[in-house]
Amino acid sequence: MRVLVVNAGSSSLKLRLLGPDDEVERTADTEPGADLDGLVRDWPTPDAVGHRVVHGGTRFTDPVVIDRTVRKELEDLSALAPLHQPKSLAGLDAVGALLPDVPAVACFDTAFHATIPEAAATYAVPRRWRERYAIRRYGFHGLSHAWCAARAAELTGARRVVTAHLGAGASLAAVLDGRSVDTTMGFTPLEGLVMATRSGTVDPGLVLWLEEHEHLSPHEVADTLEKRSGLAALAGTADMREVVAAAARDEADAALALDVYVHRLAAGIASMAAAAGGLEVLAFTGGVGEHAGGIRTRAAQRLAFLGVAVDPAQEDSTDGEITGPGAAVRTLVVPAREDLEIARGTRAALG
Template sequence: MAALKILTVNPGSSSLKLSLLDHDDTLLTEDAGPGHEIADIITRMPAEPDAIGVRFVHGGTRYTEPIRIDAAVTEHLHDLADLAPLHQPASLHALSEIKSALPGVPAVACFDTAFHATLPDAAATYALPAEWRERFGLRRYGFHGLSFSYAVRRTAELLGGIPPRMVVCHLGSGASLCAVAEGRSVDTTMGFTPLEGLIMASRAGSIDPGIPLWLIEHGLSPQDVNSALERASGLRGLTGTGDMRRIRDLAEQRDVNALAALDAYHHRLRACAAAMTASLGGLDALVFTGGVGEHDPSVRMRLTEDLAYLGTSIDPDRNATADGDTDMTSADASVRTLVVTAREDLEIATGVRRILTTGDESGGGRGSTC
């Protein structure tokens, strides 16, 4: 692996994180971007990076591995922006600022959709007219792939090997689950866009597709419907806030909306987790990551209790005090349950070094780590 210092740029739906990693992945510095000029953040870093890695949520069908960014790649990434309107424009904006601040430093795009390139056709196919599927590329893409890929790799390190059947729960402002068989994604809850699946902070998750059509037919504009589904639904639509900590506080005060929202959140989480285990034919490991997955013991306890029929059980004390990577499995459980700290920056850096040291910039292939 080349001795490169990598600046990773990770725009999320509600955050922007920049991390400078040394050649051995030592974290030299980390900074949150909102409210700060990226150029100013870079000037405060202890060293100039040798390469840049930028997280992009959507790579479509063209980009299933990391790829060095040039004008043609940038143009195609702009074309994909409407499929991930909370993320793709933010990544493109960050890329523009980074390239202005660091001209001449090579930049590599890493994609959340890439980990799901291994989805079998049965899991990826929507039952829509063939002409639509072929013309518009309508299929399940899946997201949070950088987080899933790192969680799988880290779980293998913690347990001494990859569990044959894993369900990884990335729970944060955006949330999705992934069924992982022998290290490869075989099913996931997000689909063509990041709107499908779980109830999220501001996104509705799966709803009857007839609802948006009905709303548009009754006078709402497509733009208003899309904005509401992306930014004003989910926990925010149910309670007025997408902050799980605030909702927990309200629930403790017996707020009716907060209690109902938690019930709906957990109902969907339980159902989707069970669906992922069905795709795997069982469960050997359950892994929590992401802001809520790492920091909310109540979410972890409730889901493992809901899945107890599969053999999940966690130690209450280890669950309550989990800080960083933690094996919470109770002595009588047949399924291992872990918390893994999300480190998408490490996964991005791995992809950047691979592309820049091997010279493979095709953007093809399947099952990339980045």
């Protein structure tokens, strides 16, 4: 089955046409709202379309064939992911208009984390909030974590894996026997690790304090935590490559940014190892996870007490095993392939 994979992000639209054996036949990266007909006019017609959709709520925990009812339910979930869900729906509609007779499947970033236990998913807030607003830890980057965990298990046979998706957005997942049992992102993608422009976890009391004492509106606080925090706030740039280079020049702000980033990363990995009941494999993926060898090395040094060590000779590796001599935990770099995970889910949903 030839599958067209559509990955509509907040500021980008990525198209990948995968052949029956998952070979990449065509690719196109553009902006939302671009002329799709012009981009794919000469492409072979796919047998199915697989869409990355950020939020599936509690309703969609597996890939689902899209029809009018599903389309309406996905739109109703926009309040849970206002920055991403409308872009996913726009991509769905645009491709649907171009290929009206080709079946389409939605694959969800939240679905992989639907298996986390209630102890990990539940916030200690009033029941009426939890029930009325479906407040729980949803987790995100599930398509990436699912692919990374499956690849790690394939390479090592391990049962207890922590996957680290480190990119502009960043999150960790604890995976036991192929199932997510905990993750660092929560009700929104703002919780957890320090990211490019997102703060990661902050004291909720700080948010309330800023609203009261600085007279900031909820929107102003949310916008700042989402778009002007993280590495951008600490180092003046959201690009990890620039942060690393500035730290190498002994620029204090960049050095602090790296220290904060690695501190939160190592603590999160240790927490995920506890959730998985141990750690056999640590797998890095995503732009930073694959290419920032220094970040991996620094995190591993902080995690030596768990048996993590990376081989200095493999610091620049972007694919494969980088485990240090004598380490109890195997460490891998797994290239991100959300497109393959989406294609797999699409074929499964269509039988």
